[in-house]
Amino acid sequence: MHSLSNKEVVPVKQIEKTGGLSKEIRLVNPQKQALVDLENN
Known part of the structure; x- marks a missing residue:
């Protein structure tokens, strides 16, 4: 894992919860x- 992955995954998950920008x-x-x-998974 890259050291940045932890920082980057958190905001992505927050957006995923909304389900609005996941495709983008x-x-x-x-x-x-x-x-x-x-x-x-």
């Missing part, structure tokens, strides 16, 4: 989304 995140930064998917 996947398109803009699939690596961040992959980290979220790993934690969710």
Whole structure:
């Protein structure tokens, strides 16, 4: 894991909870989304 991953995953998860920008995140930064998917699964 990169040292930044912990800081970056938190805000992504907050947006994921809203379900509004999740698709945009996947398109803009699939690596961040992959980290979220790993934690969710």
